[in-house]
Amino acid sequence: MTSSTGESPLTTPSDALLERLRDIYRDLHANPELSMQEARTAGIAASWLRDLGFEVTEQLGGTGVVGLIRNGDGPTVLLRADMDGLPLRETTGLPYASAKEGVDRFGQDTFIAHACGHDMHVTWLMGVAHQLASHPEGWSGTLLCVFQPGEETGQGARAMIEDGMVKRFPRPDVTLAQHVMPLPAGHLGWRTGTILSAGDSWEVTLYGRGAHGSMPQKSIDPVVMAASTVMRLQTVVAREVAMTDSAVLTVGALQAGRSENVIPDQALLRLNVRTFKEEVRDRVLGAIRRIVEAEADASGATRKPDISVLSQFPITRNDEQATRRVVAALEGTFGTEAVSEIPPATASEDFGLFGTAWDSPSVFWVVGGIDPDLYAEARSRGAVDTLPANHAPDFAPVLDPTLQIGLKAMVSAALAWLAPAQ
Numbered sequence: 001m002t003s004s005t006g007e008s009p010l011t012t013p014s015d016a017l018l019e020r021l022r023d024i025y026r027d028l029h030a031n032p033e034l035s036m037q038e039a040r041t042a043g044i045a046a047s048w049l050r051d052l053g054f055e056v057t058e059q060l061g062g063t064g065v066v067g068l069i070r071n072g073d074g075p076t077v078l079l080r081a082d083m084d085g086l087p088l089r090e091t092t093g094l095p096y097a098s099a100k101e102g103v104d105r106f107g108q109d110t111f112i113a114h115a116c117g118h119d120m121h122v123t124w125l126m127g128v129a130h131q132l133a134s135h136p137e138g139w140s141g142t143l144l145c146v147f148q149p150g151e152e153t154g155q156g157a158r159a160m161i162e163d164g165m166v167k168r169f170p171r172p173d174v175t176l177a178q179h180v181m182p183l184p185a186g187h188l189g190w191r192t193g194t195i196l197s198a199g200d201s202w203e204v205t206l207y208g209r210g211a212h213g214s215m216p217q218k219s220i221d222p223v224v225m226a227a228s229t230v231m232r233l234q235t236v237v238a239r240e241v242a243m244t245d246s247a248v249l250t251v252g253a254l255q256a257g258r259s260e261n262v263i264p265d266q267a268l269l270r271l272n273v274r275t276f277k278e279e280v281r282d283r284v285l286g287a288i289r290r291i292v293e294a295e296a297d298a299s300g301a302t303r304k305p306d307i308s309v310l311s312q313f314p315i316t317r318n319d320e321q322a323t324r325r326v327v328a329a330l331e332g333t334f335g336t337e338a339v340s341e342i343p344p345a346t347a348s349e350d351f352g353l354f355g356t357a358w359d360s361p362s363v364f365w366v367v368g369g370i371d372p373d374l375y376a377e378a379r380s381r382g383a384v385d386t387l388p389a390n391h392a393p394d395f396a397p398v399l400d401p402t403l404q405i406g407l408k409a410m411v412s413a414a415l416a417w418l419a420p421a422q
């Protein structure tokens with residue numbers, strides 16, 4: 001064998017398959033499900049895998065699905081797609097836009113939208129499963145297709161692992177995942193080492209003492225305590241993180257009181273931290289705890305604040321050797337022009353937990369989803385940052401060629417282990 005994977009029938013999906021996948025994508029897009037509630041999506045993936053001859057395990061860690069197919073000797077490759085949508089109202093105006101509603105994990109009614117592109121990830125992996133299952137002559141080894149719940153809340157990968165995933169399935173020689181991002185469609189981005197930041201979200205409850213608004217001397221005012229805490233937290237990145245390091249600390253929710261003449265008895269903060277290094281993460285989280293507790297003390301609070309973890313994402317690290325192998329495969333399929341090194345992003349993922357759980361190398365790369373003409377036009381105006389990005393209500397990848405590119409990319413990467421060119 002001398003050819004690159006670019007010429008393989010595996011990386012050339014038929015028009016009929018692509019047409020089916022387009023319908024599946026539009027259906028998933030119109031029917032998003034919130035984190036850890038992805039029963040419908042999981043059912044679609046599971047029956048697709050079953051029809052292709054995979055051994056299918058359902059309800060792993062909630063709604064997780066694993067499809068396993070053995071095809072002779074060779075390495076084991078794990079491919080992962082996340083399935084969840086987000087609690088927001090879609091404004092794309094697409095004919096297949098979502099109008100779905102549901103109840104989020106805080107018990108709030110909400111609209112639901114696939115604003116992070118996980119519907120594309122599910123469709124890609126279904127296409128990849130189809131290509132490998134219907135061309136057994138083109139590869140050898142074991143394939144694990146993982147449809148993961150709850151990525152957005154950082155719950156899903158952990159839930160699957162806690163449900164015995166490592167014991168129930170063979171150890172992968174590599175774990176692979178890809179994410180649609182606001183790069184031009186047709187373009188792929190990679191890097192070795194840290195590619196995504198750690199993400200930590202906390203909820204802080206500050207306790208004061210309620211009183212009449214006219215008698216502050218009888219209160220311990222949690223509004224002032226919260227205001228002071230929020231301002232002091234701004235000094236963490238400015239004064240405690242070295243210039244050569246970076247971090248983000250955002251207080252995204254601040255809630256206290258309802259009425260102008262009642263001093264409430266508590267206040268709530270929800271905050272989010274992004275870091276690229278373990279030691280910076282420890283330093284920032286330590287500083288937050290110290291400031292929250294000290295500000296409560298400074299206000300004379302008689303009860304310590306409560307701090308609870310809303311979510312925790314590890315740093316996403318790409319194994320150097322495995323990444324080089326993926327990049328060579330992507331360049332073989334798409335050419336070197338389409339594949340470029342990108343800086344680390346301040347987004348977070350729980351995908352890395354699979355590699356850590358098995359002690360397997362993992363590689364995560366990104367796939368452009370923006371209409372290339374639109375992207376070029378925005379770029380010529382210096383306005384790339386105004387294009388909709390993941391989690392924006394008007395973000396949705398352009399179906400073609402994003403669907404085909406992601407499908408071919410993941411097949412190519414998997415074949416770098418399952419059918420390496422010689």
Ligand code: ZN
Nearest residue numbers: 116152390391
């Ligand atoms: Zn997301």
Ligand code: ZN
Nearest residue numbers: 116117118179
């Ligand atoms: Zn995502």
